[in-house]
Amino acid sequence: MKRIPKSLLKKLENRKEIGTFRTLKTKTALVDFSSNDYLGLARLDAISVRAKQILTDLGHSANGSTGSRLLTGHHPLxxxxxxxxxxxxxxxxxLVFNSGYDANIGLFSALPQRNDLVFYDAFVHASIRDGLRLSRAKSYSxxxxxxxxxxxxxEKLTSASSVWVVTExxxxxxxxxxxxxxxxxxxxRFEVHLIIDEAHATGVLTQLTEIYKQTTIENHLTARVVTFGKALGCHxxxxxxxxxxxDYLINFAGSFIYTTALPPAALATIAAAYEKLQDKIGLESLHQNIDIFNRSVVNLxxxxxxxxxxxxxxCCIAPGNEHVKMLSMQFEKSGFDVRPILSPTVAARKERLRFCLHAFNTENEIESALKLLATLL
Ligand SMILES: Cc1ncc(COP(=O)(O)O)c(C=O)c1O
Structure with missing residues (x-):
């Protein structure tokens, strides 16, 4: 096959020169402070066993969904x-989408209209920005x-038909x-339409619906995005x-309409994971670990x-791509998977080590990792 144009190869070279070249890393056996499997559901055998049961009980399954939701892919599950x-x-x-990325692309490209204004938090996820780029509405961070x-x-921009506010x-x-x-x-004050992406809160901030009700946010909330690839441990x-x-999204969201639907096995896994969420599996341990982490941060x-x-x-701010990569490597050498977040993913000088906590992390793992950090900083 023909190689990509020279100008693109140059862009790759440039990334290597400035230390931001991305490569794929196979999952390791290190202590996990990096995955989004916050409740440990991705490693729970009971979920795959239950998912198989759901498919068997239903009596009809298939390896793939065979089409888009609007054609043959709309499985009874x-x-x-x-x-x-x-x-x-x-x-x-x-309304289920194939991923959080797809949900945001579909939602933000289809919902805000030409004369609308969208205001989004400067730190929202790339999938929201990509969706907004496909929209005819003007958007401001x-x-x-x-x-x-x-x-x-x-206040400065009052002429819009609808004002959308987007946050996480x-x-x-x-x-x-x-x-x-x-x-x-x-x-x-402004009668806005609010959209909240709950990807990292799904299954973790279980009081969210209550917060929306108590604060009256619920009255303005037009859409919420929940994802299954993080605390639900599936996809x-x-x-x-x-x-x-x-109805609107089924009719107008391209990333819903023009793609093959999730397969039955994925749906059965989502159903089984929600059952575990209902049983609050891992929730107490996760919140205990968050408390242990915060206490150790103060003590150290x-x-x-x-x-x-x-x-x-x-997140521990450790300015400089090279600096934060070096810190991450020191963690790896000591048996911990703590990933560096580099610029331009975050602003320059705001590069950071990101610790993702889980229900299955032990107190000893948390304290050892933070003690190591204290010696490295
Ligand atoms: C806030 C936010 N929204 C959406 C997504 C995309 O979700 P998914 O991984 O299911 O595509 C992510 C993924 O990291 C995210 O962090």
């Missing part, structure tokens, strides 16, 4: 699973979790959350909202390096 997801999250409806900045920007429940690269009361105040995503949102005098987080994602 979709109805059951979407109902189960909607009930768990106390939403009117759920506001400073991370800064709702005064958001208010100023909304737990930010993937920082582990923090919006201040819900301040967000609710903005929603009430896929869903958009939650009312029936008209679901590391607090000034970390972004405050009550989620499973904890």
């Amino acid at each position: 979709f109805k059951k699973v979407e109902q189960q997801i909607a009930t768990y999250h106390e939403a009117e409806t759920a 506001f400073r991370h979790n800064d709702f005064e900045d958001l208010a100023r920007k909304i 429940a737990v930010f993937s690269m920082d582990g923090d959350s919006p201040d819900w009361k301040s967000l609710a105040a903005i929603c009430n 896929g995503a869903a958009v939650l909202g009312n029936a008209s949102l679901r 005098d590391l607090k000034q390096h970390f972004i405050l987080s009550q989620s499973a994602v904890h």
